[in-house]
Amino acid sequence: xxxxxxxxxxxxxxxxxxxxxxxxxxxxxxxxxxxxxxxxxxxxxxxxxxxxxxxxxxxxxxxxxxxxxxxxxxxxxxxxxxxxxxxxxxxxxxxxxxxxxxxxxxxxxxxxxxxxxxxxxxxxxxx
Amino acid sequence: xxxxxxxxxxxxxxxxxxxxxxxxxxxxxxxxxxxxxxxxxxxxxxxxxxxxxxxxxxxxxxxxxxxxxxxxxxxxxxxxxxxxxxxxxxxxxxxxxxxxxxxxxxxxxxxxxxxxxxxxxxxxxxxxxxxxxxxxxxxxxxxxxxxxxxxxxxxxxxxxxxxxxxxxxxxxxxxxxxxxxxxxxxxxxxxxxxxxxxxxxxxxxxxxxxxxxxxxxxxxxxxxxxxxxxxxxxxxxxx
Numbered sequence: 001x002x003x004x005x006x007x008x009x010x011x012x013x014x015x016x017x018x019x020x021x022x023x024x025x026x027x028x029x030x031x032x033x034x035x036x037x038x039x040x041x042x043x044x045x046x047x048x049x050x051x052x053x054x055x056x057x058x059x060x061x062x063x064x065x066x067x068x069x070x071x072x073x074x075x076x077x078x079x080x081x082x083x084x085x086x087x088x089x090x091x092x093x094x095x096x097x098x099x100x101x102x103x104x105x106x107x108x109x110x111x112x113x114x115x116x117x118x119x120x121x122x123x124x125x126x127x
Numbered sequence: 128x129x130x131x132x133x134x135x136x137x138x139x140x141x142x143x144x145x146x147x148x149x150x151x152x153x154x155x156x157x158x159x160x161x162x163x164x165x166x167x168x169x170x171x172x173x174x175x176x177x178x179x180x181x182x183x184x185x186x187x188x189x190x191x192x193x194x195x196x197x198x199x200x201x202x203x204x205x206x207x208x209x210x211x212x213x214x215x216x217x218x219x220x221x222x223x224x225x226x227x228x229x230x231x232x233x234x235x236x237x238x239x240x241x242x243x244x245x246x247x248x249x250x251x252x253x254x255x256x257x258x259x260x261x262x263x264x265x266x267x268x269x270x271x272x273x274x275x276x277x278x279x280x281x282x283x284x285x286x287x288x289x290x291x292x293x294x295x296x297x298x299x300x301x302x303x304x305x306x307x308x309x310x311x312x313x314x315x316x317x318x319x320x321x322x323x324x325x326x327x328x329x330x331x332x333x334x335x336x337x338x339x340x341x342x343x344x345x346x347x348x349x350x351x352x353x354x355x356x357x358x359x360x361x362x363x364x365x366x
Binding site: 012013014015016018019074077078079080081083084085086087088089091092114115116118119122 | 311
């Protein structure tokens, strides 16, 4: 994984550039944020190691935190609906309520986590 | 004859019934007679009556590992109970979880000629005002749902249809990856989920997911042993 390959990935896949995929120094980082720090020369070793480790066996607790970070950012992303449905489980639910399910790690939270892991794996194998 | 079943009574069925319209239109276009059970007509009485003359059964509605339901969740098909109504037919149930039990049972019990469905919930991103004809995110998932039915109508085997559908899902994922849209990642997430849940069973081979059978958490009606052995033989032939 290099800065160049990350930049290429973001350029080719803007739709996946802002999904948090690793936690570095307590911060959930997306591919775009990784590029930001790498360009500045900050946390270079930590980001590189975290990306490599995430491809192998990421701890479940970190995956939960990344899921929470993902929807927390969606709640303030311009253009992302504040209320969504993900039939059949989630019907007309505000993002703030989705976050409550994730924090409670209940059935809806676990359902979301499983799919989020699929999304993160898709990104991690590409970066 | 194509028997189409399209209940419409909540947000999920509002979308899913709309998404099967292209299958109905395509059948008519290529000269296949259609009986379209929409809304309150998607009931058990009509299903039992019209399924007799059908070659294809394409239905949406809520489902579980063992049941497929019509309007207001009336059970239309139940594993081990009334599977004979699909005898000799091509069945596509665009319905959550049926691929984890009912779909393989329809085939392995010696009834359906071939059967396709989803081993997990078919899940999508829908946004207010929940109009399936205007929802740009939802329509992507409708594309995939209709694609399967249309391929079956055109004589593709269940196995080939499933493989083509997974490839179609990959095309849709690639499209959304390139979009600088605030919900592109959310769309991709559920496309991956749905793609991986497609299962198919038929004489030309089967397509299963890693978790379609082995992790089915709820009661599963097992087919007769002979059917299981025959099914495994079919699967191994095409591995």
